Amino acid sequence: MKIGDVSAKLGMPASTIRYYEKIGLIKPQHRVSGRREFDEGALFALEFIRLSQAAGFTIAETKSLLDAYTTDPSAKGAWVSKAQKKKLEIDITMKELMQMDLILSELLSCKCVSLTECIEKGVTRYAVS
Amino acid sequence: MKIGDVSAKLGMPASTIRYYEKIGLIKPQHRVSGRREFDEGALFALEFIRLSQAAGFTIAETKSLLDAYTTDPSAKGAWVSKAQKKKLEIDITMKELMQMDLILSELLSCKCVSLTECIEKGVTRYAVS
DNA sequence: GCTTGACTTAAAGTACACTTTAAGTGGTAT
């Protein structure tokens, strides 16, 4: 699969994919007459990166999750605790998203004529504890 | 409430709060002998901003959600459709977070010695459709 | 065979969201 196909399939600019390779987030892809050829593993890595970004993790964090124990099997223990920590962070983000959703729902269903009125009426009671 | 107290309560640097005021994300706070005094409304706005950021929205998007129909009640219609759109975006992000969580769970529970092996065994079948 | 367009590189540029700096003010504790 060429970079253009991968780009279309994942909805990710080709420039971004090249950038990820440049900074070592994905392995240097095998070249066929100078162009990158992507396999399933590369596609997984890119999708993993996309989801990791969506989860609010930085490139460095993503790299750390993606690198670990691929080169050194004995590093799996460290990877496991790292991944577990990330799961907790995802959990926190999920709760924040749910709270944001709840606030938007409250503001959407109320009859106030302004946000200020909503705040006075206590529509925002979920927000600040 | 002074900026330091707000900062401590929300876990948000005072510099960030000043920055939010400077760019108009929050209203200019009332000053008491030169220092900002924050009320419940301001606290709500800041918590709203924090959650909005967690939901992956930009400052501009957050501002748009926070501004609308506060000054012009007739703009509520536009605000409503905007907020509904945001709720859909939150929904997408939630699904991505769940997928990320699922992938991490799979990788955590498998017995592979490397990520490459996991990919080959199809542990990643949830990732790329 | 020649045009088209996707690909290649390295390097510079951009956007967003703060964060830091420098210089100064003001209320509180010893």
Next chain:
DNA sequence: ATACCACTTAAAGTGTACTTTAAGTCAAGC
């Protein structure tokens, strides 16, 4: 009363994550 620390400002600096540019290569269709 004096030291201290949180506060004030505007402006410059920082970090992350790309994105664009410029110059060039290469394979495929007309």
